[in-house]
Amino acid sequence: MKIEYNNLYTHFVFTTYNRLSLIPEKNRERIEKYITGIVGYNLSKLYAIYANPDHVHFLISRSPSKSEEEIATTIANSSSSFINKNKLAVGKFAWQQSASAFSVSKQDVDGICKYILSQPDHHKKETFDEEYQRFMKYYQNTLQR
Known part of the structure; x- marks a missing residue:
């Protein structure tokens, strides 16, 4: 059946291989723009994105x-190829x-967008590991309610 209207918002978190800091700040925006394009090409809309050195939120x-x-598979495969082809990573x-x-x-949506866009300040207070454990605890508790 065709879905005419929808509200399917998803917050994705991708981590670099072995959580290594592979994304240099000088290439962050180029990688974000590329991922934005992939999202649009796949009939979806990007609201916020931030590529940290070892993970990306969008x-x-x-x-x-x-x-x-x-x-996720399309974005991961395409962006990895793009990053390697253009030598945008360490x-x-x-x-x-x-x-x-x-x-x-x-x-x-607004709160998550603000959270994603505030990643540089956020990670001055909380490491990615701490952030990820907090997400897992929150979402596991949500599922158990």
Whole structure:
């Protein structure tokens, strides 16, 4: 059945292979723009993105014709190829073989966008490992309610 209207917001977190700091600040925006293009090409809309040296956060509203796994795989494969082809990373670039995808309600979109765009300040107070453990604890508790 065709889905005419939808509200399918997903907050993705991709980590670099072995969580190495592979994304230099000087190439961050170019990588973000490339991922933005991939999202749009896949019938989805990007609301916020921030590429840290060892992980990237982005929030999209996705087409119901694409699953989170399909979009994540497409973005990971295409962006890895782009980064390596253009030598935008320190050494050979790869993402981890798995990513995280968190559903977001429409009322939380603005807050998640602010969170993603404030990553540089956020990571002055909390490491990526601490952030990730907090996400896992929060979303596991949400699922157990």
